[in-house]
Amino acid sequence: MGTVGRQKLSASLEDYLEAIFNLADEAEGARSKDVAEALGVARSSVTGAMQALSEKGLANYRPYGCVTLTRSGRAVAAEVVRKHNILKSFFISVLGVDNDTAQQAACRAEHALGSEIIGRLLSFIEYVTESNKNGHDVADEFRRFHKKHATRQAQMVTQ
Amino acid sequence: MGTVGRQKLSASLEDYLEAIFNLADEAEGARSKDVAEALGVARSSVTGAMQALSEKGLANYRPYGCVTLTRSGRAVAAEVVRKHNILKSFFISVLGVDNDTAQQAACRAEHALGSEIIGRLLSFIEYVTESNKNGHDVADEFRRFHKKHATRQAQMVTQ
DNA sequence: TAGAATAGTTAGGCCACCCTAACTTCGTCA
DNA sequence: TGACGAAGTTAGGGTGGCCTAACTATTCTA
Numbered sequence: 358m359g360t361v362g363r364q365k366l367s368a369s370l371e372d373y374l375e376a377i378f379n380l381a382d383e384a385e386g387a388r389s390k391d392v393a394e395a396l397g398v399a400r401s402s403v404t405g406a407m408q409a410l411s412e413k414g415l416a417n418y419r420p421y422g423c424v425t426l427t428r429s430g431r432a433v434a435a436e437v438v439r440k441h442n443i444l445k446s447f448f449i450s451v452l453g454v455d456n457d458t459a460q461q462a463a464c465r466a467e468h469a470l471g472s473e474i475i476g477r478l479l480s481f482i483e484y485v486t487e488s489n490k491n492g493h494d495v496a497d498e499f500r501r502f503h504k505k506h507a508t509r510q511a512q513m514v515t516q
Numbered sequence: 517m518g519t520v521g522r523q524k525l526s527a528s529l530e531d532y533l534e535a536i537f538n539l540a541d542e543a544e545g546a547r548s549k550d551v552a553e554a555l556g557v558a559r560s561s562v563t564g565a566m567q568a569l570s571e572k573g574l575a576n577y578r579p580y581g582c583v584t585l586t587r588s589g590r591a592v593a594a595e596v597v598r599k600h601n602i603l604k605s606f607f608i609s610v611l612g613v614d615n616d617t618a619q620q621a622a623c624r625a626e627h628a629l630g631s632e633i634i635g636r637l638l639s640f641i642e643y644v645t646e647s648n649k650n651g652h653d654v655a656d657e658f659r660r661f662h663k664k665h666a667t668r669q670a671q672m673v674t675q
Numbered sequence: 676t677a678g679a680a681t682a683g684t685t686a687g688g689c690c691a692c693c694c695t696a697a698c699t700t701c702g703t704c705a
Numbered sequence: 706t707g708a709c710g711a712a713g714t715t716a717g718g719g720t721g722g723c724c725t726a727a728c729t730a731t732t733c734t735a
Contacts, residue, residue: 369722390682402723404684409721421683421730452636465628474621477611477662484661495654502643503636528692549712561693563714568691580700580713 364413368468371437372396373406374415377424378434386423440467443479451485453500523572527627530596531555532565533574536583537593545582599626602638610644612659 366374376395380387389407393400407424410416415430426434441463448459470478488495525533535554539546548566552559566583569575574589585593600622607618629637647654 367721388682389684398722399724400683401685401725405722448633452633452640454633454636458630458632462629462633466625469624469628470621471617473617474607474611474613477613480662480665481611481658483665484658487661488657493652498647499640499643502646503639506639506642526691547712548714557692558694559713560695560715564692 366413366415366433370406370409370413370415371433371468372464373403373410374426374430374434375437375441377416377426378431378438381423381425386417386425388423392424436472437467440470440472440475443475443482444470447478447482451482451496451499453496453503525572525574525592529565529568529572529574530592530627531623532562532569533585533589533593534596534600536575536585537590537597540582540584545576545584547582551583595631596626599629599631599634602634602641603629606637606641610641610655610658612655612662 373392373396376392377387380391380395389400389403392398393403396403407416407418410430411418415427415433417425417427444466445459445463448454448462449456454462485495489497532551532555535551536546539550539554548559548562551557552562555562566575566577569589570577574586574592576584576586603625604618604622607613607621608615613621644654648656
């Protein structure tokens with residue numbers, strides 16, 4: 358195997374990939390313990406995931422060593438992170454959601470949305486940013502709109 | 517049990533609930549076979565899910581009968597459907613995505629986003645709709661913006 | 676440098692979900 | 706009314722993902 362075609366990773370494995378990507382410092386790679394902590398998972402679960410990622414040619418794993426990503430692992434991870442950041446940014450800077458909620462939602466939605474929609478979302482953020490410079494701030498206008506109409510939302514029960 | 521507090525349904529069970537909700541006609545309820553077909557799943561899988569929903573007090577299930585939702589099952593299903601529709605509507609009418617892509621993405625994202633964000637998304641759609649009436653059509657403006665900048669997106673590889 | 680503390684692995688188990696194959700029940704119609 | 710086809714269920718199996726407990730390797734420190 359090696360740089361082989363992507364065969365639809367599970368959300369779970371994408372999470373591991375993302376965690377390694379975020380934790381690995383250039384030289385060292387990520388420590389299993391830190392991955393476990395980052396994902397709130399037992400250390401033994403990380404071992405299993407590392408083996409899976411290794412088999413798919415996405416991570417360089419050998420027992421008791423630090424984990425690094427292969428070239429293609431890095432590519433997949435980077436795409437997940439990219440989705441994450443775009444979503445979070447959209448939630449915060451367009452919808453006006455607080456940081457924690459945005460972070461949490463981005464974590465879950467990043468596995469659900471394809472790059473068609475993510476691409477448009479990015480484009481939309483850029484559009485909103487531009488609108489600001491053009492003296493017609495869409496984000497701000499929406500925030501005022503939302504506040505005005507928020508009473509309705511406040512009545513809703515739901516989770 | 518019965519009308520007991522919602523204990524975080526799995527995405528899968530939410531899908532079953534949604535399917536039943538969409539299939540059940542007033543008097544009859546939904547047929548197991550149709551649920552299986554709607555979700556692209558074996559009939560035996562539906563049986564299992566019906567038992568699970570029944571245990572949670574969300575569906576009225578008895579062997580060989582049509583399935584209906586309980587009051588609380590209907591409430592949960594309605595919320596899932598609501599999320600679905602808001603997402604789909606956002607993807608289509610704001611982001612300008614085609615129907616199929618929107619439908620598919622809504623199916624996956626509806627389980628990932630809480631009502632805080634869904635609420636704001638709804639609000640945003642309303643804002644965009646209003647903006648249209650006010651002679652400053654945000655959706656249309658974005659679409660032009662996106663088209664102009666689309667070349668960049670087109671170069672991207674990804675899934 | 677040995678032993679204690681920490682990190683990592685393995686073994687074994689559990690649960691959610693899905694499947695196929697075989698069986699049961701239901702509904703229909705000759 | 707009885708037999709046949711369709712619908713539904715049960716049994717049994719597979720996978721993925723998580724856990725704990727017990728073991729092994731590594732690292733740190735006295």
